[in-house]
Amino acid sequence: MSASTTSSLETSPGTTGPDRPSRAPTAEPTRLKVRRVLRYVVLIALAVVFISPLIFMIVTSFKTRADAASLPPSWWPTPFSTDAYATVLGAGTDTPVLRWFANSMIAATCHAALVVATSALAAYALARMEFRGKKIVFGAIIATLFVPPVILIIPNYLIVGQLYWLDTLIAIIVPTAASAFGVFFLRQFFIGLPVELEEAARLDGANRWQVFWKVVLPLSRPALVTLGMLAFLTNYNDFLWPVYVLFSPETQTLPAGLSTLQTANAVRYDLLMAGAVVASVPVLVLYMGAQRFIIEGVSRSGLKG
Amino acid sequence: MATTVTAPRSETVSDDRRGGAPRRRDINSVGIAPWLFLAPYLVLFVAFVLGPIVYGLYISLHRYDFTLPNKPFVGLENYTDLFTPGSITFSSFWRAMRATGIFTVFSVPLLLVVPLVIALTMNKKFPGRNLFRAVFFAPYVLGVAVIAILWRYLLDSNIGLVNYYLGLLGLPDDTAWTTSTPAAWFALVGVTVWWTLGFNAVIYLAGLQDIPRELYEAAEMDGASRWQQFRHVTLPGLMPVLSFVTMTTIIASANMFGQSYLITKGAPGTETRTAIYQIAETGLRNYQMGSAAAMSYVLTLFLILLSLLVFWLFRDRQTPKKQKAGVPLQAAPMMLRQGRG
Numbered sequence: 001m002s003a004s005t006t007s008s009l010e011t012s013p014g015t016t017g018p019d020r021p022s023r024a025p026t027a028e029p030t031r032l033k034v035r036r037v038l039r040y041v042v043l044i045a046l047a048v049v050f051i052s053p054l055i056f057m058i059v060t061s062f063k064t065r066a067d068a069a070s071l072p073p074s075w076w077p078t079p080f081s082t083d084a085y086a087t088v089l090g091a092g093t094d095t096p097v098l099r100w101f102a103n104s105m106i107a108a109t110c111h112a113a114l115v116v117a118t119s120a121l122a123a124y125a126l127a128r129m130e131f132r133g134k135k136i137v138f139g140a141i142i143a144t145l146f147v148p149p150v151i152l153i154i155p156n157y158l159i160v161g162q163l164y165w166l167d168t169l170i171a172i173i174v175p176t177a178a179s180a181f182g183v184f185f186l187r188q189f190f191i192g193l194p195v196e197l198e199e200a201a202r203l204d205g206a207n208r209w210q211v212f213w214k215v216v217l218p219l220s221r222p223a224l225v226t227l228g229m230l231a232f233l234t235n236y237n238d239f240l241w242p243v244y245v246l247f248s249p250e251t252q253t254l255p256a257g258l259s260t261l262q263t264a265n266a267v268r269y270d271l272l273m274a275g276a277v278v279a280s281v282p283v284l285v286l287y288m289g290a291q292r293f294i295i296e297g298v299s300r301s302g303l304k305g
Numbered sequence: 306m307a308t309t310v311t312a313p314r315s316e317t318v319s320d321d322r323r324g325g326a327p328r329r330r331d332i333n334s335v336g337i338a339p340w341l342f343l344a345p346y347l348v349l350f351v352a353f354v355l356g357p358i359v360y361g362l363y364i365s366l367h368r369y370d371f372t373l374p375n376k377p378f379v380g381l382e383n384y385t386d387l388f389t390p391g392s393i394t395f396s397s398f399w400r401a402m403r404a405t406g407i408f409t410v411f412s413v414p415l416l417l418v419v420p421l422v423i424a425l426t427m428n429k430k431f432p433g434r435n436l437f438r439a440v441f442f443a444p445y446v447l448g449v450a451v452i453a454i455l456w457r458y459l460l461d462s463n464i465g466l467v468n469y470y471l472g473l474l475g476l477p478d479d480t481a482w483t484t485s486t487p488a489a490w491f492a493l494v495g496v497t498v499w500w501t502l503g504f505n506a507v508i509y510l511a512g513l514q515d516i517p518r519e520l521y522e523a524a525e526m527d528g529a530s531r532w533q534q535f536r537h538v539t540l541p542g543l544m545p546v547l548s549f550v551t552m553t554t555i556i557a558s559a560n561m562f563g564q565s566y567l568i569t570k571g572a573p574g575t576e577t578r579t580a581i582y583q584i585a586e587t588g589l590r591n592y593q594m595g596s597a598a599a600m601s602y603v604l605t606l607f608l609i610l611l612s613l614l615v616f617w618l619f620r621d622r623q624t625p626k627k628q629k630a631g632v633p634l635q636a637a638p639m640m641l642r643q644g645r646g
Contacts, residue, residue, distance in 0.1 A: 036431070043426065047440045050499070054444070056466065057455045069464050122346035131339040137347070144354050146612070148560060150581055151605045154588045154598045155357035155364060158371075178349035208338045237448030239563045240581070244589040255450030259567055262454055269458045276451045287446045291439050294446065298504060299511035 057280075061085070061273040068270040084274035088261075095264060097275055099250055100257035105282065107172040107253055108236040114173065115231040116224055119182030124212050126183065127190035128198070138187075145180045153240070160245060171245045172253060176235065182227050189223040190216065226297040229290050233283060254279040365599040371592035383599035394587070394596050400575060401583035402604070404565070408579065409558040412494045416554045417547075420502045424509035425539075438510065442503035449500075449563030456496045457483060457568050484572045493564050493577060501557070505550050512546030513539070548619035552612060559608055580604050 055075075060068050061084055062077040068084075088097045125131075126138050156175050157166075165171040193216065201211045217224070242256035252260065258275050265271050287294060365383050369376045386392040423441060427434055444452060459466045460482035472478030482492040520538045529537065540547075562581040565571060571578035578586075584604070588597025 039426065039431070040433075043437050046423075047437055051440055051443065053455055053459060053499070054447075056459070060458070071464055071469055073464075073466050073469055118346040118349060121342045125339040125342035129339040129342070134339070137343065140355065141350065144350075144358075146609070147354075147358065148556065148605050148608050150560060150584060150601045151361055152354065152357045153585060154594050154601060155360040156353055157589055158364070158594065159353070159357060159360070174349070175353040178346060178354050180354075183346065208342075212342075233446060237446075237450075239449045239566075240585060243566070244585055255448045258450040258454055262457070262567065269461075269464075272454050272458065276454050279451050280447055283446045283448070284443075287439075287443065291442075295438065295442060295507055298442075299507045
């Protein structure tokens with residue numbers, strides 16, 4: 001969310017909303033100034049209140065056990081303490097947060113890669129190739145966008161069990177990777193690419209795979225990154241599925257592990273906040289670095305097509 | 306494009322394509338190439354989406370206890386039980402459906418209106434706009450586990466910030482936000498609005514920016530007030546986006562799970578235990594998978610009917626031209642909002 005991303009996020013001049021000067025030609029400049037200042041005041045106040053729970057989470061994670069449970073709440077940790085992190089990240093506990101962290105990162109990374117790879121291949125076939133049954137395949141994929149995921153919980157649990165994947169990270173990585181959204185999203189993007197480049201490559205003798213690998217994918221980097229990012233976030237944050245398919249302390253992902261941490265340390269809010277901060281760091285870093293991709297991806301999903 | 310040029314292939318493209326519609330032709334029509342491209346996805350799709358939909362139906366027709374050797378066929382018994390007062394599953398299922406209903410009814414209107422107000426406030430170019438947008442979206446990127454653990458602390462009836470600041474304002478400072486109703490409902494709805502409003506606000510904002518500025522200028526020439534502009538320019542222009550947001554918000558709310566599981570743990574009793582929570586507990590903790598599968602099909606039917614209703618409500622008012630292509634995408638970011646609400 002730095003200034004560097006600002007300019008690229010602005011929409012083109014023609015598509016912005018109503019502009020202030022043209023709205024009320026009779027209004028005097030002072031009124032406009034007041035209104036502008038007022039908007040900043042309101043927005044800043046709102047934003048501060050809005051973000052304050054997250055700030056308090058970070059502050060509390062650096063408090064001592066007693067300080068975290070005392071009133072009135074202080075917005076600065078005195079004394080400043082890293083005990084909570086030492087406890088939570090320390091080895092030998094039955095709440096190995098570092099292990100969970102690694103599990104989550106591995107699972108989400110593999111999941112995102114799998115989603116992007118399978119969706120891109122399928123989307124390319126659906127965007128650029130003609131074959132029998134194409135409409136049926138595409139229709140079936142789109143239809144599942146409307147199927148609420150709840151319907152898959154029970155049967156997938158049994159399937160994962162029969163594959164001996166219960167209590168392993170594969171159960172988190174694979175079953176949710178058939179992303180109808182991913183196929184739809186990338187197909188739209190591929191259709192929008194200029195077909196001439198692909199044709200030129202074909203004329204040069206490239207086969208379909210080479211065209212896909214050397215022409216289409218490099219051109220699609222923004223879309224692939226966006227999808228990968230969203231898949232990573234979704235998997236990293238997923239809660240219901242890991243809670244039920246992972247049992248052992250050492251196979252948990254962070255969200256599922258945090259819930260066991262909560263059960264085991266119901267009143268150790270310093271520990272809980274430290275765990276929550278650890279869990280937030282990767283997504284917040286990702287968000288700050290790739291805010292453009294994430295927000296644009298979300299906002300487009302409502303409009304395109 | 307590092308491919309070396311080989312001899313021209315016989316099935317190369319004809320040159321007349323520039324003239325016609327931009328469609329691919331002959332080059333693509335033969336071979337198993339498309340199926341090779343599709344194969345990895347289709348394997349996952351059949352094994353973990355299409356297959357399970359059918360398999361779930363099969364399970365729901367059996368007394369399918371994970372821990373028992375026999376899983377006898379019982380026909381529609383699991384379904385009829387859900388509609389027979391006094392059966393084992395009846396009361397727990399409908400209590401959970403009621404909980405989901407209450408949550409949806411109170412959270413959806415807030416999640417439609419509050420983000421719209423925020424989006425309207427930010428629908429102008431001003432320095433720092435993207436920073437504000439990023440701030441309002443920020444909680445959404447965090448997982449439900451993080452926000453639920455955080456809010457359970459903030460809502461703690463003794464040492465929580467919420468009660469402390471309510472006390473400073475002279476309001477009751479001993480509300481049991483996580484263990485009593487209706488307070489628990491306020492807590493669940495409030496936390497969810499805080500958590501997810503950024504998602505809807507970002508979509509609204511993009512929709513607002515798509516409304517042609519000339520429309521506002523024309524309205525102003527005609528002497529329309531700000532309210533009239535909102536009513537007759539903004540709102541109609543936003544209709545497709547509004548229908549999308551309504552649909553996804555309802556679905557997401559109806560799938561609420563984590564907040565209830567972590568913040569209230571279903572308390573008091575199982576009053577705030579949602580339908581998804583009940584299904585998961587029935588099937589994956591008590592291993593009554595037949596009943597749980599039947600529940601998930603009934604819930605799905607409800608959701609589909611609800612979606613059709615919303616769709617129909619908006620269909621009447623939408624301008625026909627945008628309608629066609631918009632349909633499949635209505636539900637697209639379900640992936641993003643799974644289990645949130």
